[in-house]
Amino acid sequence: MNDRNSDEPISACLGDDALLEVIVEARDCAASKQIESHLGQCERCQQRLEELSGASVVLCDVLKSTVAVRTDGFDQFMERIHVRGGLSLAGALTADGVLPTGQITQADDYSNILEPPSRSGLIGMLGDYEIEEKVAAGGMGIVFRARDPALNRTVAIKVLRLAHGGMNDARERFVREAQAIAGIDHENIIPIYQVNHDAKAPFLVMPFIRGRTLDEVVQSRGQPLSAEEIVGISRQVASGLAAAHDRGIIHRDIKPANLLLEDATDRVWIADFGLARAIWDPSLTLSGSMTGTPLFMSPEQAGDSPVDARSDLFSLGSVLYFLATAKLPFTGARSLSILRKVCEELPPEASTVNPSIPEWLAALIARLMQKDPADRPQSAEEILAMLDYPDVSGADLAADGARPQGVVKEREIKPMWIAACGALFFSVAVAIGIALDATGLLNPGQDRETVRHSNTSAGKVNPSMSVSIVKKNGSREPVESLAIAVHSVHAGDVIELSQVGEFTLVSPPLHLDRAVTLRAGKGQPPVIECEGLLFETAWPLQLEGLVLRSTGLDTPVIDSSGDVLTLTNCKIENTDQSAASLRRRRQPVNPILSTALIQCAAVPSVVIRNCQLVSETTLLRLQPSSPTESGGATIHITNSVLQASAGFTLELARDVRLEMMRCLVRTDHNLFSLHRNPRYRSNGACNLQLTFNSIIGKGPVIGFGNADIVDSTRVTCDANAWGDRTVWSAGILPARRANSGGAESSVITRNHDAFLNLLGTRESDPIVIMNSQMAKESLRSVARKFPAKRRPDVRILGPGSAYEVFRESPLYERAGR
């Protein structure tokens, strides 16, 4: 073309063969200049060329009209279909379009993803990673088990199946989302080691977690999980979601198949965080249309509406429903029918399908599954608080006899629980905050029961507070006042306080003459306000879901000498604002001398569960009712928040066994003050077991009122988190016995998450420290301060399998005596 002079046009027309050759000639190599210039002039050859190439008018018309073909909504459809595997060949061949774990390819051919294996025994390579085995495949992609040769560890590699088209955009999105996820450091969210988007197919490297998905757990059991397991799982998932939502990351595909239960620890891991969004079209990120499994997706997702964190909460509700009933909340042969149900139908209550699910849990699930996001709990933190402080008090969790079946152990619940405690503080404070403001209006000399509406702006149509007696047969009888109710209730009946709006019931002391069970009905937890004493009883007393608020520090709120005291989901607090109280706050009184929030005499069983106890005084005092009393008392405190100047004052005249688990404790004085009233004959022992608690105390953990108690005291600590300045009492050390007035702070331990057995009852008895380097060292340094002859015998067991070592040692026998 740039050498036109040599390219004389040829005048003779081209034959068909020559023209065909022009057409099929290597496509972009220039045709001979002569032919080209001939074609530029010869109409006949132009026409013939078009005929031979098939460029008919009809075809050109078709080509023209393709420009106008637009397919609104198709791309979204294709992408979500791809992700669900619904239109893949394998997917298409199965009966149901929903393919949670379908195979991507029928044959195990990953040549389009992996490099050839570097050695036998592998199925391929991905970068430096040695791919050992395909673990799972689904709409999102394929998961392989692989070895990272550099760090010699086993990892999981998820190779993503990117959306149809727009590969570069999708890759970028994928990397951005992966970075966001990698920013979340949470024990229930699978971390991301590496993201690689340069490979044939982009992939993520994560820790390899040996376990099963909740889907598989339910399927293999063939029956629902227990209420305790569900609560444990809920806490962990909600806690993970809270962390992610905090960073503005929405999962969008919470489903049982995305929740992994680790075999070794039973920890729940949330998988595929944010990937749903990364894989889909960016235009969907605002509307989020249908980006999830239809079976567990929220109505707003199904209905193409904008989604926020509350969408994940709906999906969590559907998952919990599935765990509680082993049934899908919404079923249908086709995804459309499922989606319609998600938007329009309510599944039967979980407790109807599975009667062993407590009412409050079923109510929580139902709330999570509300169609309108505004009707759901508004955040994952709120769920955490509700799990510990359900506002509908029905059948109690432990009373159902539902024990963990090994799925969720206490150890795994603990960190969740601590987080929940914080949320509980907050939510309770908010829930009753307005009521609290009105405290100053209370008439101190009040001796009649009154009801004060605490929140007029609640927007409820008919605010009311009602007291009713729920009979054993389920019938309900309204009662005029709480005072009348507690004096007319029959054994086995329950008094219920329900409210619409928020009220505070101001009550005079109630002297009970029978066993009473009092619980919260519908609505916010009822607040009962009192000046000092509220309940005095010599009978079993059971309180559920109430807030008891005392404005007087001089008398206990509950004074019981009955057989059983059970507090569940209650908040009991002392809010004395008087000068004396403020003074006390500055300088805590000796717990032995102070009044207790709850005082128990001769109560063989105290159970405090999911409660919050706040006071400037001792929280709980246990004292013998008479000098000759015998038998033992048991105190169980679990899942509770305890905030006090001093935790417990135990006056011992008999065997006391106290178990404290998963509590968040803050004291300004001793956690335990062991005290033996000299008037009483004593033959008992004190056995304290502290497990999975988080304890921050300014005073010694244990203070001994008189020295002889140390003879019979055993404290077993297991996996607690202690505040930095935790000080153990010296009382148990032989030196202390010899010098009962002096040497405090003889044992100091810091942050030990260890078994600490203090068995020092006689000089020959050793102190055993296990599995805690810090405790060991601090104890040794303390021991050096003693004269050599009186140096306590500190035996260190471990490390590593410390518990086993302990089990084998003669000390174990003694500890268990």
Add this chain to the structure above:
Amino acid sequence: MAEDTLRTRQTLLLRIRDDGDERAWEEFLDLYAAFVFNYCRKQGLQQADVEDVVQEVFRAVAKSIRGFDYDPVQGTFRSWLFRVVRSKLANHFNKQKRLPATPGSTQLEGLANNDFEANPAEAETVEWELDYRRRVFQWATERVRAEFKASTWQAFWMSAVEEKAPAMIAEELGISTGAVYIAKSRVVARLRKEVEVATGELDALF
């Protein structure tokens, strides 16, 4: 040479009968899913309903593709596909008729079409055929475009689609008029080959 390539490449229809050829299935979906989707959309279905019907269509195709033997006497693939689509649409409208109309639900729009017949009227068949052609060529243009130099493609596009005069195109692109004709013929031939390989039929289209 072109004939050779044609023969050695199995048509897409043959390839999707092979279970293991997931890629063929993806190509197949790439070719037909949007088309079927569009067609259903035109029948007045809402997005969610369209998605449902499209899924059912392709599930049916996947299941019966082995039984489908290409036989021009029995009918072409495109007419067979048309039958499948029509019957799934008919099922859909039938079901909707039986459902109570919930106010505000997505069904209302579909109910307008409750006289839908599985057997198409002639005009509908003609429309389908035309849409089908549009789709396969649209698909083919997407696929083969990258095989050509930009100027070649532009020359083709401006002459075949925009119907500009070859001389004008030549001037605009700085090539000779003859090169424009050559470009157009080459791309068109390539497109036809792509369509033929994919559908197993071309002469039947034109």
